[in-house]
Amino acid sequence: MRTLASFAAPPLLLLAGTGSASAHVKWFCTYDVAGQPRGLEQVLCTDFEWLTGLALVCLMVGCLAEGTPLGTALLNALDRVTSRIRTDTELLVRCTLGFFLVSLWGLGGIILTPELKTDASWISWLQLAMATCLIWRRTMPLTGLGIAFLYGFATAQYGFFHLADYPVFLGVAAYLVLSGLGISPLGLRPLDLVRYAAAVTLMWASVEKWAYPEWTAPLLAAKPQMTMGASPELFMQSAGVIEFTLAFSLIWTPLVRRVAALILTGIFISAVFEFGKVDAIGHSGIIVVLLGIAADDARRAVRIRDVVAAPAWFGGALAAFLALYYLGHEVLFGTAIIQGSWPVI
Template identity: 80%
Template sequence: MKWFCAYDIAGQPRSLENVLCLNFEWLVGLALVCLMFGCLAEGTPLGTALLNALDRVTTRIRTDTELLVRATVGFFFVSLWGLGNVILTPELTTDVAWIPWLQLGLAACLIWRRTMPLTGLGIVFLFSSATAQYGVFHLADYPVFLGVALYLILRGLEIEPFGIRPLDIVRWTAAVTLMWASVEKWAYPQWTDPLIAAKPSMTMGASPELFMQAAGVIEFTLAFALIWTPLVRRTAALILAGVFISAVFEFGKIDAIGHSGIIVVLLGIAADDVRAKVRVRHAVMAPAWYAASLGVFLLLYYLGHAALFGGLSELPVI
């Protein structure tokens, strides 16, 4: 939303009592039904057949995941160099003349595997620089950049700290990024009003308010699914990648550049063939973990905003 519409991070978000309305509860309930269905299907012959089909279809992506990430991130940084005054995302601008050239250099470092860690360190530097300029709360939208940075560093050094795969690290940061962004859709639905007015077909006949509630719930559910069982997370990654790719045709090259990194990450997650034994408790516990995640992100967003912009005396009533 920040790339195409006016926004005010310091503005007062919609109150939680207005966010947690009846429509919101129905949408969350429907999302939980879909999530539990995916968990229950995973341990069945149908789930196994779907995983086998995914393995066959995504073989080439799985084999070349690292190469795809390097090529896509390289394209991303070359595009930012062409734009000239952008740090990582379209709304993060800078007047520092050498930043574009640094980003071009980071793209060049992706040509060789040994220099991939330099690109990762450069992303961390750019993220830190943007945080210093725009604040922690603004950059909380983009932890996936840190995940990509760690992926490049660890793959370049060929290490897996504590046995954790680099792809899993970037998967978790992608999930956090999208769950945080979904809360923003509920907290500031008015930011999208100009976009909906210009493209009313986006809402598919729903009211703008219901559309934003549904968009946030769908995004949060799919993001949560990225940290769940193999079939669920791979399916969620495919759906999210499809959403991001389809948005490019609607919003153009800025959207293509800005979302290129997360699209390639999602494709890598969809192609990941690591499997785990799925038990009934995964379906039974899904609502509890989902509710806990929803509560944590709502609390972090609203309490963090109140502490940074409104003062602790203005904490929201929950």
């Protein structure tokens, strides 16, 4: 059995500079959504348990720190550093989405995200019109409705399971509609809705890293430095656990989610240097959303129950997403959830 240090090193190195955790593999490699995913008995191995345990310890430490003077000082520092982003969050979202939609129009033949190809020429012009609507606040809801329509159109073309990778688009659509109309249904701010959607998107994507690590094999073969000495197997497990933990953190306490948003922003931006223009365009929307989350100064009192409840909620979210992914895949494509026998732990 490996030592704890051997499991701690890959995640720490991964956070230091790799873009593999954030590059969307479907944009760069061959994939088969209907193919047989790796069996759960292979995913839920000893390495996975160590990595998940380490991630949970980090989450609980973050929660503990939040209720201390150090946590308050960090929140105050974040408030000062991100004040301009907080003031101009909506403007930044509009400008970034405008860049994103104009880029899609220029590339042509794409529905919202690089691997969703289409021969319908009118989609490019619709996306240009949606970008134009972002110029005025009153027409922002039209862009939001356009994004929701294109998401539904892509779902009809590519299937529900494929588009389950991208609920963040629905969150962005809700943000634009609600911000443009100036409403907060049930007390939920537009930024809260897009934050939840981003968390769901990234947690789903992390499960895909465990289910289909072979999709990333060509990237790791072409850029072996990304693994930083770890085996491809351990690297992909680490990447998935880090992404899932940071995504879960987006729905947790204020300091934890703001720090997680900053780390994710750094990872996504670093991926641009590794993977270039396609990655910059494809991830521009989620990057600006993460910046808005990092700048959000909404606070609430952090109680000991937040720390105590963290393992249960984290474990429940992990189990729920694994179940949704594998059961959904079995229902839609008839694949087996478990291959062979369960490992002895």
